[in-house]
Amino acid sequence: MTEVEDPHPKRGELLIDITKASVNPIDYYTITSLKVSPLPHIPGTEFTGTVSQLGEEVKGFSEGDRVAIYTRFFDGRCDMCIKGREMLCRNGGRIGVDTDGGFAEKIAVNSLQAFKFDGPEEIAASLPVAALTAYHALKEAEVKLGTIVVVLGASGNTGMFATQLARKMGATVIAVSRKSWPKELGANEVVDYSEAEKVVREVTDGKMADVVINSLGAGFWDSGMNLLGVDSKLVTFGTLTGHEVKLDLSKLYSKHVKLIGTNRGSLREFSELVEICRDCKVRVWKEFELEEGADAVRSVLSRERDGRVLINVS
Ligand SMILES: [Zn+2]
The missing domain is CATH 3.40.50.720 (NAD(P)-binding Rossmann-like Domain)
Incomplete structure (x- = not known):
């Protein structure tokens, strides 16, 4: 694990203290073969956490709110976004691949991508992907x-x-x-x-x-x-x-x-999931600490895997 400077929430953003992340095959490929940005890179496409700071002009959130996060960014203005296909945004991308991700203690995200969620953490950390x-x-x-x-x-x-x-x-x-x-x-x-x-x-x-x-x-x-x-x-x-x-x-x-x-899902579908998946079940195979992130990512392609691989951040 490397020490990096804490991110600061810009206008419209929330600073999130990450509490739990999940590992997917895409995180493995992020490290091994995908073209990623920036470099050096923090992977992590699926994570949840608590609001710790509000950027200017953010409404509807308070410090301490637990949130589920739509982990694709989008401009909200292109033809795909206008028809509710944010995952296909012409100027969009994947948090954790095309930007730094959630295998970290903190991340700043656009508040439009965050939804208050008070269900179990392992569900919140399974909604985005x-x-x-x-x-x-x-x-x-x-x-x-x-x-x-x-x-x-x-x-x-x-x-x-x-x-x-x-x-x-x-x-x-x-x-x-x-x-x-x-x-x-x-x-x-x-x-x-x-x-x-x-x-x-x-x-x-x-x-x-x-x-x-x-x-x-x-x-x-x-x-x-x-x-x-x-x-x-x-x-x-x-x-x-x-x-x-x-x-x-x-x-x-x-x-x-x-x-x-198909390729992930829309912001609207994510907002629906926040309601209908509160009581979803998550089969957990192994939990790792953030310091063991590399082992966690390697384990996701293990043939013995029988359930999700999670990372406890705090
Ligand atoms: Zn767009």
């Missing part, structure tokens, strides 16, 4: 009451939220995982990969899934495609198992399948 990515994917797939949703990788960072948020949205959820604990997240069925096709067929009376969430990438592409029914949607937003796939176009069009790529 894990929960938001999952929620946005489900919204893009128009999941509603009665939708049959299959979540591949249901015990992963986004998978655990896709499972429970789809249930909250009224879906029937078939969680595909090598673990059994996604049952505790409310999944209607939890099945291993080898059983997935059979169980989805049984549960749906042969109709197969309306929506498949593939956060894992190429390694699970074919199994995901095989689970889709007619007029269905496959949503993908991760490439941990590879990013190049073969696609049978005749299956795609004959079943009228929509392929949807």
Whole structure:
């Protein structure tokens, strides 16, 4: 850990004392392969904390407020922002990749990105990436009451939220995982990969899934495609198992399948999550101290990982 000067909140910003951060694969790639700014760089795309200072003209917050933070910055003025797609802002970016992030004691953020949140810290530290990515994917797939949703990788960072948020949205959820604990997240069925096709067929009376969430990438592409029914949607937003796939176009069009790529979520969706995800469950695998940040980041790609990796900051 390196000592750096404390940030100062500029006009419209809040200074946050970070209390807890979560580790995602993107933090690993931030350190190893992504183009980042500034250098030297503080990673950390997912974190929560307490307001410790208000910049000029900030309204609606007080010192000591606990906040959940939308960890993408955006200009609020471009065509994407105007239509509520802040994550695609033409002049935006990712806190922790394109700016210094939250594996630190303090950070200054635009107050527009902060939402008061008094739920558990491990939830606040899971909303910006894990929960938001999952929620946005489900919204893009128009999941509603009665939708049959299959979540591949249901015990992963986004998978655990896709499972429970789809249930909250009224879906029937078939969680595909090598673990059994996604049952505790409310999944209607939890099945291993080898059983997935059979169980989805049984549960749906042969109709197969309306929506498949593939956060894992190429390694699970074919199994995901095989689970889709007619007029269905496959949503993908991760490439941990590879990013190049073969696609049978005749299956795609004959079943009228929509392929949807998603990337995090909007500010509005984040504000919705702050309400609907207060009682979400977070499976924690390991907690590290800030001084052990490098070990924490390395551990996120461990094959033994079974739940989230968190960093305690204070
Ligand atoms: Zn914009």
